[in-house]
Amino acid sequence: MNLPKLPLGDWIETLEAWLENHFDPLFELIRVIIGSVVDFLASVLMLGPSLVMLLVLTLIAWLIGKWRIGIFALIGLLLIDNLGYWEHAMETLAIVLAASLFSILVGVPVGILCARSRVAQNVLTPVLDFMQTMPAFVYLLPAVSFFSLGVVPGVIASIIFAVPPTIRLTNLGIRQVPAELVEAANAFGSTPNQKLLKLQLPMALPTMMAGINQTIMLSLSMVVISSMIGAQGLGADVYRAVTQTKTGQGFEAGLAIVVLAILLDRLTSRVMKKNKR
Template identity: 85%
Template sequence: MNMPKLPIGNWIESIEAWLEGHFTPFFDLIRIVIGSMVDVLQSLLVMGPPIVVILLGTVLAWLAGKWRFAIFAFIGLLLIDNLGYWEHAMETLAIVLTASLLSIVIGVPVGILCARSRLAQGIVTPVLDFMQTMPAFVYLLPAVSFFSLGVVPGVIASIIFAVPPTIRLTNLGIRQVPYELVEAAEAFGSTPNQKLIKLQLPMALPTMMAGINQTIMLSLSMVVISSMIGAQGLGADVYRAVTQTKTGTGFEAGISIVVLAILLDRLTQRIIKKQKTQR
């Protein structure tokens, strides 16, 4: 039995064309805001000599963890500078921080909404499933159409790919707050906002931080993919090495990405552990 093919592709392209025709000023505003955020963060990271940032990173690692982590941070950041990838690493870090911050700004309120409303959870959950299972390369196509080539579509694609864990674990963390504590807060006359700010969010913070940790790691994993649409940084070095079959160059840039990934992961993991200890 031959059934006619559903024109899903045509529908998607029609929606894309309609959005481009009616929301171009809105997309331009987003491009300006995100581009400015990345530029400001990158300027701050490369403002002084690398040794200043290396020492600051080492102190931060020492405050967040143990002395062994501080030594790793010092040696790892020094290695990135020694290999000649410092500016590219800072550009990558600016892109990841921008994508992660925007993912948190979007994800935490949506997670709170899902925790408060079963209807919202029922609507958002299938969307999150779609976002997490769709191949990441697919996000590059509409991002380029709406925002042209460069760092901004890379950040947008990273946000779409990385925001689900923050939403899911914010929702989960709030729902896991013991019902007895919620009832006690209500009995003492707490308003819904007071209950959220003073009880549910502090209790859910370790779970929320686990989601934020995953969001940061997913944002970093999009670095190389985003380089295919003009995003610079270490991802562009890896992509260039692949296209030119330069194994050594690709390995050096890959090591720099690994160092950044370990530092970001361990820093957020330390925060999670401290939150759990305080509870």
């Protein structure tokens, strides 16, 4: 029996057109805010000669992650600079930091809402499943429709792809706070906000940091994909090398991404260990 095809694609395109017609000022505001944040971060990271900024980043890595991570940061960043990818690496880092920042600003409050409300958790869980399992390329289509080409739609797609771990692990961390401690806080007359800020969030912080770590890594994984819609940085170098079949150039740009990924992962992991202690 041949059933008629469900016009799901037509419905999605109709919804997309309706959103463009009625919420264009909102999308423009979001574009300006995200673009300004990315430009600010990029200008800070590229402030002054590359060697000076390299030493500053190495010092930060040394202070956060001790001498091993500091030495790796020095060698890895020197390699990136030597290969000629310093400016593009800083553009990539600015995009990743901006996407991670907005993901945290969205994910932590939503995670708190899920922890406080069973209904919110039940409603958002299938949405998060959808966001994590949908192919990342699909997010590029509405991002381009609403925000045109460039860095901003790349950041938007990265946020959608990377925010679920922060939401899930914030919710999980708060729910794992021992019930005895929550009851003791209630017995001492703590308000819900006091209980959240002074008990639940501090105890949930290691679990939340694990979610933030995953969010940062997922944001970085979107770098190459975002280059397909005009996002600059190392992803554009990789994409260009693939289209022109330049294996050496692709390996160099990919190696620079690996250095940034390892450095960000080790630093956030170090922060997690400090919070656990």
